[in-house]
Amino acid sequence: MRRRIAPAAALMFCAVIAATPALGAAATANSQPSAIELIEKLGLRVADQPVRERPGWRPPRIVLINAETAELLPALRQAAPGARLIEVSAATPKEIAAADATIGVCSAEVLAHAKQLQWIQWPAAGVDRCVQQPALHERHLLLTNLQRTMGPSMAEHVIGMMFALSRHFEYFFRQQQEAHWAREDATPLLTDLDGKTVLVVGLGGIGTEVARRAHALGMRVTATRASGRTGPDYVSYVGLPDELLKLAADADYIVNCTPLTPQTTGIFNREFFATLKPGAYFISVGRGRSTVTTDLIAALGSGHLAGAGLDVVDPEPLPAESPLWHLPNVIITPHVSAYTSASQEQRNQVLVENLRRYAAGEPMLSVVDIERGY
Numbered sequence: 001m002r003r004r005i006a007p008a009a010a011l012m013f014c015a016v017i018a019a020t021p022a023l024g025a026a027a028t029a030n031s032q033p034s035a036i037e038l039i040e041k042l043g044l045r046v047a048d049q050p051v052r053e054r055p056g057w058r059p060p061r062i063v064l065i066n067a068e069t070a071e072l073l074p075a076l077r078q079a080a081p082g083a084r085l086i087e088v089s090a091a092t093p094k095e096i097a098a099a100d101a102t103i104g105v106c107s108a109e110v111l112a113h114a115k116q117l118q119w120i121q122w123p124a125a126g127v128d129r130c131v132q133q134p135a136l137h138e139r140h141l142l143l144t145n146l147q148r149t150m151g152p153s154m155a156e157h158v159i160g161m162m163f164a165l166s167r168h169f170e171y172f173f174r175q176q177q178e179a180h181w182a183r184e185d186a187t188p189l190l191t192d193l194d195g196k197t198v199l200v201v202g203l204g205g206i207g208t209e210v211a212r213r214a215h216a217l218g219m220r221v222t223a224t225r226a227s228g229r230t231g232p233d234y235v236s237y238v239g240l241p242d243e244l245l246k247l248a249a250d251a252d253y254i255v256n257c258t259p260l261t262p263q264t265t266g267i268f269n270r271e272f273f274a275t276l277k278p279g280a281y282f283i284s285v286g287r288g289r290s291t292v293t294t295d296l297i298a299a300l301g302s303g304h305l306a307g308a309g310l311d312v313v314d315p316e317p318l319p320a321e322s323p324l325w326h327l328p329n330v331i332i333t334p335h336v337s338a339y340t341s342a343s344q345e346q347r348n349q350v351l352v353e354n355l356r357r358y359a360a361g362e363p364m365l366s367v368v369d370i371e372r373g374y
Contacts, residue, residue: 038350072348125338211223212234279306281307283310
């Protein structure tokens with residue numbers, strides 16, 4: 001899904017970069033304050049080694065950008081004044097062949113011809129489309145993404161869906177459209193979030209923000225993560241992926257925050273939904289293909305699953321004939337949970353900062369483990 005870059009925020013960030021010293025790996029006193037604050041606020045990962053130590057690195061001379069990123073050109077030029085920034089659709093074969101880096105460009109065609117390419121900046125958190133490219137693995141290219149920049153906005157979307165489902169807003173909206181004041185004994189029973197258990201599947205940047213907000217509402221928070229059992233204090237238990245079913249059986253709400261990898265594809269299936277306690281809710285903001293849609297529809301249709309909040313589905317766009325559109329107590333949003341002005345500004349800042357770091361040879365932000373897919 002295309003996301004509009006906020007040019008005003010980009011220009012402000014550009015001016016700050018121009019007025020402040022370079023930002024290093026450790027965010028020292030000579031660093032750029034706005035970027036430091038963003039790294040600390042979002043918990044962004046800074047690479048251990050400067051990028052200049054990577055074989056093949058050189059200050060970029062040509063950077064290919066996608067059409068959406070073109071709106072950031074003034075800030076990008078300030079970040080890497082020695083580089084030519086060329087929109088990929090306007091690039092000549094010679095320019096593509098000589099490109100050192102791309103922003104938002106990871107197609108098989110470009111990778112096949114960009115023989116000098118060293119670095120790809122992906123303009124989102126999910127990199128599943130990019131890591132599918134064999135050239136990325138064969139050539140050991142550097143891939144960075146915008147993980148954690150969208151976490152706070154997406155977490156608010158999740159909490160909003162929790163409130164809407166627990167308070168049956170979908171029912172009351174229908175009554176409002178019919179100008180009908182329903183009798184109290186005829187309305188669905190409302191429930192509180194306080195005291196309920198939420199399982200966050202995928203305790204990364206998005207999942208951690210969901211967990212933080214759920215805990216603040218008085219919920220008991222459990223989670224799974226592939227990288228280990230560590231987590232913040234407000235998560236009562238962090239399990240490994242093979243504990244998904246055990247933890248799901250005890251949860252009132254399950255939130256999918258996982259990236260799409262071979263290990264997470266189809267994990268929310270018939271067995272998973274059958275494990276849930278009757279009346280549980282499923283919310284998905286990770287990737288649609290982690291859920292088997294037919295199994296989700298069956299669980300909702302049977303009434304075993306009380307409701308679902310879906311910002312991602314499989315396939316996308318969701319076909320008009322899908323039963324999901326018409327099931328009661330289902331909220332569907334078209335993959336827009338990260339589409340806020342705040343998350344756009346944060347994404348812009350990290351994207352521009354990473355280009356500045358690459359051009360200066362400094363440690364990069366949010367390096368993706370290509371083999372793991374996130």
